[in-house]
Amino acid sequence: MTVQHPWWKESTVYQIWPASYKDSKGDGVGDIPGIISTLDHIKSLGVDVIWLSPMYDSPQDDMGYDISDYENVYPKYGTVDDMQKLIDETHARGMKLILDLVINHTSTEHKWFKESKSSKTNPKRDWYIWKPARYDADGNRQPPTNWGSYFSGSTWTYDETTDEYYLHLFAESQPDLNWENEETRNAIYKSALTFWYEKGVDGFRIDTAGMYSKVQSYPDAPIEFPDSPYQPCKMFHQSGPRIHEFHKEMFEKVTSKYDAMTVGEVGHSTREDALKYVSAKEKEMNMMFLFDVVEVGSNPSDRFRYEGFTLSDFKKAFESQGSFIEGTDAWSTVFTENHDQPRSITRFGNDSSEFRVISGKALALLQSTLTGTGFIYQGQEIGMVNLPREWSIDEYQDINTVNYVREFKQKYGNDADYNKKFEKLMDSINLVARDHARSPVQWDDSANGGFTSGTPWTRVHDNYKEINVKSQTNDPNSLLSFWKKALKFRKEYKDLFIHGLFRILDVGNKETFSFLKVNGDQSAFITINFSDKPQKFVNHTEKKLEYIYGNVDNYNEDELAPYEARAYLTK
Known part of the structure; x- marks a missing residue:
């Protein structure tokens, strides 16, 4: 008997960062009419849901995560009427739309x-x-x-x-709301949630979903960084004393009244605590974003204190991010990019001209065979990469990067070896800064990559003539075409790829990533070469293999080409 799953479990979600997506007016800033003009492109990918990052009215200190009015739209993006049209046009194409729910803090202008x-x-x-x-x-x-x-x-x-x-856990223009106050919570539910649910949105990605409940004694944090007067304080605001009470109340008072999808940004969590958030019986959220994969190699307390990672670390990160749901009624997510992370090909693949496309296809096959609801970030489908290393720090505009560099210069600016220290910091910024996800989408090879007819608010990547949507749309060998294929197979074999258990087969191997997806007596074998050298093909199962698809057309039975990826059924 076929199991009926909620629609959000088998969906693939496409995230849009409005400022950098598509400008319809020529003012250099992406907007909602621009999004509407590209809905057929999104639909053609095989995507089911669009997640729109904050489009609310805002001073834009933190790119819209500083909201001054939940019930209005940032004027450069459009109007509430434009939003209604986006909701309706998305639904008309058989897709759903979720918004960002930013309710840990507002703008000081609210x-x-x-x-x-x-x-x-x-x-x-x-x-x-x-x-x-x-x-x-x-x-x-x-x-x-x-x-x-x-x-x-x-x-x-x-x-x-x-x-x-x-x-303010974030910028000083982002004061934290006091969730201890019931009147405040009810105002949030009415203005930030019900207002948009009633307009037809299909759910929310919940920003900083573990941070609303603070330890009310407000003690000092232990010293982790002796060279700083201010210390990481996550232990006093992450998954705090009343956080689950608050989420249950929000579900009961609002979300339960709608057929909604909710995905909470929690970041890091023990298995026990993760289940409190997303076990279906808890009635809090459908699923959560954990950062095991996207933050691998970074110090969780400071992304720019970058430490590096091995392929084994990468494998274990996927395991810990998804395995907590096994044997439970919980659900997980699969993603390697978002608006807060660098580009996955640069981070996990190989962004050289020789291996960019094939390593991008390897990552697409990996992501599309993993358990949970899948998320793709704008530009990921065409293989956009990090900003060039030779660009000046002046091209970086994200508040996180800008503030960090300013503080770094204040702290070390007079040191004799300052230039050496700064170049090391720039290496980390060039790898993991949030700015990399925020360069404009490259639509074609015209000026500014077809993003705008005006002057873009932030610089378009130099490689837009090489990497763009138009050049890949009708090319069967493009990364865009491969993503469409991968999402098609993801749905065709959904019992294994979306719902199957994940079993790593070569955890210690430094070149290949091989794993099983298992559902009952069915299983699939996936193997990926994560190196730039050929590797021996090893069937880690004791079964016969039936080829499903891969990223090399004329593959060698005995050898994996550099960054080659294959998916098989086991017989």
Whole structure:
């Protein structure tokens, strides 16, 4: 008997970052009409759901993750009417649309925060997190704790109006909402969720989904980086004391009323805690994003303190990111790129002209054979790569990178070996900065890659004449065509690829990645050469193999070509 699964389990989701996607007006910024004009391209991929990153009204300090009005659209992107048209046109093509739900914080420009900071007696004072200063032995005013922001510096900003500090885990223009206040939570549910559900959106990607509940004693964080006055404080805000209570309430009061998809950005979690978030019986979220894969090799407390990884680390990251659902009613996600991560070919494949396409196809085959709901990021389907190493730091615009570099210069600018230290930092920035995902999509080989007829808000990659949608659309050997093939096979063999158990067969091998996908008495064998040298083909199963597809047409039975990937059924 065929098992009926919720629609979101077997979907492939395509993420759009609106500023860099497609500009319809020529002002250099992507917009909603531009998205609508490309819906047929997205549909042709074999995609089922579009995830639209924040399009809400915002000062854009953090590219829309600083929201000033949940119920309005950033004017450069369009209007609420444009959003309604996008919802309707997406549905007309048989696809669904989910939005970003950013409810850990707002912008300082949000009317709620303006009221909150106006006085200590304002009714909305307690809608955000305010604390008095501390004073050191010399009487100097200090922040309430030593917590370090994800965007450098302190998590606390002093406000002269009321002589107190407000908490912001991210930029100082992103004050954290106080989820301890029930009135605040109900306002969030009404303005950020119900407003858009009623317009027809099909769910939400939930930003920083583990951060709403803070440890209410607000203690100092232990010293992890002695060279910094501010320390990682995740232990006091990640999966905090009331986080599951809050998610259950949000589901019960709002999401349960709709046939919705919810995916929470949790990042890192134990198996036990992950199941609290996404076990179906818990009624919190459908699935979650874990960062085991995309952050492999980076220090989780500081992405630019890059340490490197082995292929074994890469394999184990996929295992830990998905294996927690085995034997449970939980669900997982599969992704190697998003708006906060570098390009996967540069990070995990080989972005040289010789191996860029074939390693991109290897990653597409890998991703499309793994368990969970699949996510593709704009430009991934054509093999966009990281920004060139020779570009100046001045081309980087993300607040995370900009703040980090400014603090780095303040700390080490007078050192004799500063240039050497800075070049090492630039190597890390060139590999893992968020900026790489934010260069404009390359649509054709015209000026600015066809992204805009004007001046782009951020520089288009130099390789747009070589890598673009138009040149790949009718080329059967292109990476774009291969992604379409991979997604087709993903659905055709969904019992194995989407729902099957994942079993690594060569965890210690430094060149190849071989694994089984198992569902009942069915299994598939996948093997991928992750090196630039030929490798011996090894059938790690004791069964006969029936070839499904791969990224090399005339393959050698006994040898895997550089970055060759194959999928077989076992017999």
